[in-house]
Amino acid sequence: xxxxxxxxxxxxxxxxxxxxxxxxxxxxxxxxxxLLALLTADVLAVAVAWVIVxxxxxxxxxxxTWIWAYPPLFILLAKAAGLYDRDPLVIHKTxxxxxxxxxxxxAIYALTIEGAQAVIYSGGSHxxxxxxxxxxxxxxxxxAARFFAVRTxxxxxxxxxxxAVMTALVRRKLNDNPALNATIVGRVGAAxxxxxxxxxxxxxxxxxxxxxxRHRIERVVVxxxxxxGDEVVDIIRLATACxxxxxxxxxxxxxxxxxxxxxxxxxxxxxxxxxxxxxxSSRVLKRSFDLIVGSIMSILLAPVLLAIALAIxxxxxxxxxxxxxxxxxxGREFQMLKFRTMVTDAxxxxxELLELNAAAPMFKVPDDPRTTRVGRFLRRRSLDELPQLLNxxxxxxxxxxxxxxxxxxxxxxxxxxxxxxxxxxxxxxPWQILGSSRVPMSDMVTIDYLYCANWSLWLDAKVLARTxxxxxxxxxxxxxxxxx
Numbered sequence: 001x002x003x004x005x006x007x008x009x010x011x012x013x014x015x016x017x018x019x020x021x022x023x024x025x026x027x028x029x030x031x032x033x034x035l036l037a038l039l040t041a042d043v044l045a046v047a048v049a050w051v052i053v054x055x056x057x058x059x060x061x062x063x064x065t066w067i068w069a070y071p072p073l074f075i076l077l078a079k080a081a082g083l084y085d086r087d088p089l090v091i092h093k094t095x096x097x098x099x100x101x102x103x104x105x106x107a108i109y110a111l112t113i114e115g116a117q118a119v120i121y122s123g124g125s126h127x128x129x130x131x132x133x134x135x136x137x138x139x140x141x142x143x144a145a146r147f148f149a150v151r152t153x154x155x156x157x158x159x160x161x162x163x164a165v166m167t168a169l170v171r172r173k174l175n176d177n178p179a180l181n182a183t184i185v186g187r188v189g190a191a192x193x194x195x196x197x198x199x200x201x202x203x204x205x206x207x208x209x210x211x212x213x214r215h216r217i218e219r220v221v222v223x224x225x226x227x228x229g230d231e232v233v234d235i236i237r238l239a240t241a242c243x244x245x246x247x248x249x250x251x252x253x254x255x256x257x258x259x260x261x262x263x264x265x266x267x268x269x270x271x272x273x274x275x276x277x278x279x280x281s282s283r284v285l286k287r288s289f290d291l292i293v294g295s296i297m298s299i300l301l302a303p304v305l306l307a308i309a310l311a312i313x314x315x316x317x318x319x320x321x322x323x324x325x326x327x328x329x330x331g332r333e334f335q336m337l338k339f340r341t342m343v344t345d346a347x348x349x350x351x352e353l354l355e356l357n358a359a360a361p362m363f364k365v366p367d368d369p370r371t372t373r374v375g376r377f378l379r380r381r382s383l384d385e386l387p388q389l390l391n392x393x394x395x396x397x398x399x400x401x402x403x404x405x406x407x408x409x410x411x412x413x414x415x416x417x418x419x420x421x422x423x424x425x426x427x428x429x430p431w432q433i434l435g436s437s438r439v440p441m442s443d444m445v446t447i448d449y450l451y452c453a454n455w456s457l458w459l460d461a462k463v464l465a466r467t468x469x470x471x472x473x474x475x476x477x478x479x480x481x482x483x484x
Contacts, residue, residue: 027218027245030153031088037145038084043071045137052133053126074109081105087146089245091156091180091219095143096462102142106135147179156182157216161205161235162189162223166249170221176434185215205235212242219245276453277422285457286423290399293464294392305386308339308378316372318344321387326404329424334396336404337387341375342368382471388427400460401426402448413445420448423455428467 050067078084081101087093095102110127158174160167167187174182186202188211202211211217220239224232239246263270278286309320322340325333371379378384391397397404404425405413413420430447451459 024216024218026154026157026216030149030156033153034087034093034146034149035084037149038087038142039075041141041145042075042078042138045134045141046071046074048137048141049130049134053130056126056129070113073112074105077105077109077112091158091174091182091247092177093146093150095139095146096465098142099139099462100458102138103135106138107131110134150179150181153181157185157218158182158221159185159202159211159215159217159219160187160189160221160223161208161239162187162221162249166223167200170223170249182219185217205238208235208238209242212244217244219247221247221249223249274453276419278452278455282455286398286455286460287395289457289460290392293399294389298389298393301386301389304383308374308383308386311374312340312372315374316340316343324406326406326425327410327421328396328404329421331410331418331421333407334391336397337390339375339378339384339387341372341378341384342370343372385427392427396424398424398426399428400463401429402451403429403431403444412441416449417445419452420445422452428463430463433463433466433470 050070081104083098083101083105086098110131113130114127158170160170164187167184171184174180174184184200186200188203188205188208189201202215208220212220220242222232222236222239224235236246236248260274261272263272312320318340320340322338322342323335324338326336328334375384388397392399401423402420402425430451431444434447
């Protein structure tokens with residue numbers, strides 16, 4: 001008898017009644033709150049977009065009772081595009097990931113309304129401003145709706161099927177991001193291992209239905225040690241048969257990320273893996289994006305740059321800018337610019353703080369006493385990084401990319417880890433929006449590798465968009481490599 005057959009036999013047993021296997025009341029309530037929040041957000045976005053379009057100086061629209069049909073029309077289009085179906089399936093409910101779909105649905109909606117208004121009454125609907133305003137409103141209101149839903153529902157109860165190491169990894173990832181709104185209840189797998197928390201091994205895989213019912217599990221994360229085998233397939237089938245949400249954490253995605261294409265080979269599913277790195281056209285596109293956005297940011301932030309420079313000059317002796325040798329694209333060294341945030345003899349005092357290092361073998365000291373009063377403020381908001389816009393314009397850096405390392409840190413990496421140098425280091429990057437001072441070195445190199453393997457212009461845009469709220473929400477100084 002297979003694993004699934006043995007375990008499913010327990011589902012019909014008295015200890016686990018069949019009718020009790022399925023989505024819990026907590027799960028159904030969470031799904032209802034999330035769906036109602038998104039529906040409300042979409043109706044508000046459509047209403048706000050039309051109010052703005054109606055009052056535009058060049059608008060010739062007139063009120064019609066047909067306008068009450070516009071929100072249901074958008075909801076229908078959004079449903080057809082699957083914009084209400086993704087949230088229950090995923091742990092990380094983010095609006096930016098669905099932004100391309102929102103752009104497409106808003107465009108179809110605006111063009112549909114244009115045709116309808118031509119039939120209903122004279123006067124154009126102005127599809128271009130409608131599309132732009134509606135897209136912005138959707139992203140704003142949907143983000144707020146998810147924020148509300150996460151903070152008004154109880155955390156999702158998660159069970160890991162795997163070993164203690166993978167369970168600890170998933171627990172750390174969930175704890176690092178409260179927006180995920182999930183908590184690890186325990187794990188199912190082999191016998192107690194070194195690193196297991198007390199009472200967190202809830203049973204064997206054969207006991208999965210009973211464990212789910214007993215501990216009110218709402219989602220199962222399958223983290224197998226092996227990527228193939230009938231046993232893993234049976235585990236996934238069993239978990240789905242228990243009526244809970246199922247996610248799989250396959251190790252092979254550590255080298256592929258999302259850069260895969262599903263292919264069909266006579267009914268057999270294949271994963272086609274894209275070649276590593278950026279193509280020549282992608283390099284041109286990324287560099288053009290850096291030049292255009294970097295130039296605009298430099299012009300807009302010029303008053304801020306001048307004010308910071310003046311504050312540094314007036315509050316502490318020493319230069320305004322700090323130059324440090326970093327390792328850049330293809331391993332070439334360059335001089336990275338920052339606003340000076342430390343006293344001038346910071347490097348000579350480094351040995352005094354070795355016992356405070358919080359991230360060996362790298363050197364990271366929280367609340368470094370060598371920072372100046374202005375420097376602490378600059379670091380808290382990452383304003384000391386702004387001069388790196390000059391590095392971007394010179395081509396030494398990119399707006400988004402792997403973390404730029406000092407030469408001492410660079411020596412820690414070898415083999416596949418050095419493929420992070422395929423692209424220029426970034427002013428920001430995926431590691432930063434995760435909290436760079438909290439990300440272990442092993443995770444950082446994997447994140448950098450996957451960034452290079454999965455690069456797209458939209459990925460850079462998402463990282464930049466997420467950097468702004470992350471920096472604004474910071475409550476304590478983030479680690480930045482010390483001035484030397």
